[in-house]
Amino acid sequence: MIFRQLFDSVSCTYSYLLAGEHGGEALIIDPVLDKVERYLQLLRELDVRLVKAIDTHTHADHLTGLGALRDRTHCITVMGERSAADVVSMRVSEGDRIDISGVRLDVLYTPGHTDDSYSFTMADRVFTGDTLLIRGTGRTDFQNGDARAEYESIFGKLLKLPDSTLVYPAHDYKGDTVSAIGEERAHNPRLQVKSVEEYIALMDSLHLPNPKMMDVAVPANRHIGLHQEEIARRGWSFAPQEAFDIVGTPSTALVDLREAHEREIQGVIPGSLHMPYGELEENIRAGGLLHELAVATGKQILFYCAYGERSAMAVEAAQAAGLAAARHIEGGLDAWKKAGGPIAH
Template sequence: MAGFRPIFFSKSIPIPRLNAVGYCCDRADGTRAVRKRSGYATMIFRQLFDSVSGTYSYLLASRRGGEALIIDPVLEKVERYLQLVNELDLRLVKAVDTHLHADHITGLGALRDRTHCVTVMGEQTKADVVSMRLADGDKLGIEGLALDVIYTPGHTDDSYSFVLPDRVFTGDTLLIRGTGRTDFQNGDPRQQYESIFGRLLKLPDETLIFPAHDYKGETVSTIGEEKAFNPRLQVKSVDEYVNIMNNLNLSNPKMMDVAVPANMRVGLHQDDIAARGWAVSAEQALALVGRPDVALIDLREQSERERHGVIPGAIHLPYARLQENIAAGGMLHELAKSTSKQLLFYCAFGERSAMAVQAAQDVGISSARHIQGGIDAWRKASGPLSH
């Protein structure tokens, strides 16, 4: 990443050891031995930069050859992400946006189409690409890693931050020597003040900050450093902060009129699946559940099942394991072949199950269907749930 300026830290602020480009890593290949307090022996971590939009994307995995997730991917950089995933022998299972971006087109849809990964955002999002919606207090997990989910509205009403024991990914909420603007997309400076002062600044001072954007070449900071030197955090009251944010008088992002509508409509539309005859409504599903010729498949993660309940009799098969199970010799492939059962997929809102139906049909499982609208529609139809 040529062109990055070095970062200088005050001696009074706890800081990590940095290499020449600002990564927190101890090895030449970028793999870092994480501090013992993090709970992880080693972690693969890459910070990737899009110079056009000033966007940082982050690739994380617990080990080579394992599962990976990416935070805030940019559409134009998808080929680079996939090249890196291949070079590190990783399997991309989740692509995450911290919020609905206004300055670039997200890479979530393209990564989903290329890798069949789960696309993730907060539950407040209006984006149709999202197949897993998170709430405050949830865990964002892959093999060997679990990030705490913090709702941090203010920049937008769907802004989230993701926390590991030694670092936090702050999206556009808390930047290096700045904070995200609050004058569009249902932004609210009072909410942002609470998100920053009431949530993020409560993290330990040595916590590393990795934002979604920087326009000056900065790559990383710490909570303690931002407390001391971020000019917008030196306010004495919420009213003072609100006054600053309401008087920035910034022009809109150059891509805003293109990026916002594009980022809201890049999903696999469930209506397309329904038009092919591969969907049933929640009301129709009520009559199918319990029949001996129907196998109900729950694609959600265990945390979602615990939070929202389970349709009685469903087989739990997380979406991340779908491909191996619909392939020849896989459990679902053999179930459909040997019993002629109809496979009825469902998830939280229908996005993952729509992708599962498409994938199953593509390998010849013609009996595959899904519950349109997922468990959300099932609940609205008064379908039974067990907890």
Template sequence: MIFRQLFDSVSGTYTYLIASRAGGEALIIDPVLEKVDRYLKLVEELDLKLVKAVDTHLHADHVTGLGALRDRTHCITVMGEQTAADVVSMRVAEGDRVSIEGLSLDVLYTPGHTDDSYSFLMNGRVFTGDTLLIRGTGRTDFQNGDPRQQYDSIFNKLLRLPDETLVYPAHDYKGDTVSTIGEEKHFNPRLLVGSVDEYVELMNNLNLPNPKMMDVVVPANIRVGLHQDEIARRGWALSAKEAMALHGSYGIAMVDLREKGEREKHGSIPGALHAPYGDLNENIGEGGILHELAAATGKRIVFYCAFGERSAMAVEAAQAAGLAGACHIDGGMAAWKKADGPVVR
């Protein structure tokens, strides 16, 4: 396995690049905008293909690199379903998995620092975001933070992991790089409390100043979504209502770009083909299933995904590959359901 821990000294942020092998797929956790060039250089040097970029929560101390990485690599952006971010490609919840070739991360909902805080568990490692830090815990006094929720997240989820589990947080300000669950149980001063009420009292009296750039950073991180207006301006988008009117027509082939787990959890449009986004380039290229479908039958390809981000990128790629009729459903499955479109599971 390839594992790299990268550091941004300005914000004290740790970013993690993970892949199962050289030449394979990779994902990145908690990227910082100013370091995107560095990440992409490392991805190139290690001969990796970045396919997913994950934020553990909506950060208040740095601008996320999710949008820039998506724009430059066409990767899938991932956050928890509670996030206030306008659009991410994939929203996950407790019990889901974030998978790439050869690796899978279990999703743990660990609110308290913020209401959209998640941790990700993989092969004896847990990426805790700002929920559990090394010899500390994330503050709970903004972005719907809640010390009582954080106590529950830490004591009833994270600290129940095996003691040898490696703890990789999103931040450190003292130079520590990694800990273990067992170490934090014994040596983290904020966890040496006798009750949830004692923890709440401790966290409510930290009296910390707000992050210096919070008023700029948080709005920037909320507006991270791919702007689908440009796709619509080019005539490559259908509203959910327009797609519903075409649904079932002989000349239309609806193509679901989501992963199997998303389809099973949220349902699909009846009759849609399943061609996951990760296989897009192969499918739209000459000899690919979607390329041949359009060429042999003249069908118009209508892509959709969860929220329209993957499908918007798919349309651009399909048009460039010569599928002139390709379009997508603006807003994706979320918009389809809001318009009361039919769904099968």
């Protein structure tokens, strides 16, 4: 496995790039907007393709690189289901997994620093965001932070991981790069409390100043979605109500771009073909399944995904590949459900 820990000295943020192998797929955790060019350079140097970009929570001290990486690489953006971000490609909840070739992350919901904080575990390590830091814990005094919830996240979930589990946080202000669960249990001063009430009192006594960029970063990081209005202006989208009239007709091939586990949890629009977004490029090129389907039958290709972001990118790619009849359902399955469209499980 390829693993790189990257540091932004301005916000003291750690970002993590993981890939199964050279020439394969990669993901990045907690990217910083100002470092996007560096990430892209590193991706080229390692000969890996970014397919997923993840934020552990809505950051208050820097601008996220999720949107810029999506625009530059067409990767899938990922956040927890509790996130207030306007649009991300995929929302995950506790018990879900995030897969790329050669790498699997399991999702833990670990609120407390914010109400949308998630951690991601592998066999030997955990990416804790700002919930558990090295010799510290995330502050709980803004963005619906809750010291009681953080105590439960740390003591009820993270500290139940094996002692040897490596701890990789989203921030460090002292120069430490990695710790371990057993090490933090023994030496983290904020974890030496005897009760949740003692932890709450400790956190309430901190009186920390707000992050310098908080008033800018939080609103910006909640508005990172791909602007599907531009796709609509080009005539490449259908509102869900408009799609009701064409889904199921002989002239339309409905294509679900989500991953298999999303389909299992969220359901599907009846009659849709499953072609995951990660396989789009090979499917729309000459000789690919979708390309041949459109050419041979004259069918309109109608994409959909969870929230419309992947399908909007798919339409752009399909149009560039010469599939002039490609369209997508604006807002994805989420909008389809809200409009009362049928769902099969």
